[in-house]
Amino acid sequence: MTKQPAQATTIQNTETQVPKTPQMNDRDYLNDLLLTEKYLGISYVHALQEASHHTLYQDIKTVFDASCDHQRDLFNLMFNKGWYKLESQDPQKIQQTHQQFSQYAQQQFPQ
Template sequence: MMEKQPVQSMPIQNTETQVPKTQQMNDRDYLNDVLLTEKYLGTSYVHALQEASHQALYQDIKSVFDATCDHQRDLFNLMFNKGWYKFESQDPQKIQQTQQQFAQYAQQQFPK
């Protein structure tokens, strides 16, 4: 019987947009800085939502949180499209195995 060879991970990325490599910030640096700020704001809004003591305040924070998440996603997509983010494809069997491990853990920790 022939053994199935593991799928070799392949990079998933777009062609990288070149930027000058100088001591000054370039477009990639600025976008990365804004993306990190949006991520930090999103985390902070989650804490504020969890502690909001009034429904109207909760709704105001929630709308700002939603907009922040949308901005974060837009920035990520822009950076991915410019080739400044890349991923590695994974073996579908490995993904399924990891998913099963977490499902088993959840069933053990949180029985119905």
Template sequence: MMQQPVQVTPIQNTETQIQKTPQLNDRDYLNDMLLTEKYMCVSYVHALQEASHQALYQDIKAIFDQEADLQRDLYNVMFNKGWYKLESQEPQKIVQTQQQFKQYAEQQFPQ
């Protein structure tokens, strides 16, 4: 199977400037909220893995889905304000990493 070339689009998120003071600012609050949501999602995953009752599992799953959506929303706000930076990568490096993981998976899970 022939792989399609990987297209890299530039990551552009101009940083919204905020005054740097000893007091907490909007960026600090959003960063704290995002980190809390990440922690909550991981905790819910552990609860899902250990839920012994189907109804409990479904309740936790519904809450997890809401938390994951909230986490994504916070990430998007921070990214759009330029407060969450991502580094672009060369297309060749992406393809190389994909091939590395594909080879690993083929070794671990032969067909």
């Protein structure tokens, strides 16, 4: 008898309904803000990597940290409204993947 893989379970709150019209609704605005924060985060990382002055680096890092916090807040708001969903994974599969990458890292970076 073979063991069937566990089905992923969707984790999602009850979806807050928004009007289905051509105009942007709350979900559209929040999604746009979240995507903008993600884009800004990538841009800040590039700026941090290339900052040649320590004070400039610290200023950019402060703004980057605030942007990450905003991104997380937007994600949490969208998740709470049911506009973002997650899928749970089988703990055994997570452990196998962890072992696989740990072994790879040990081979690539021996101590």
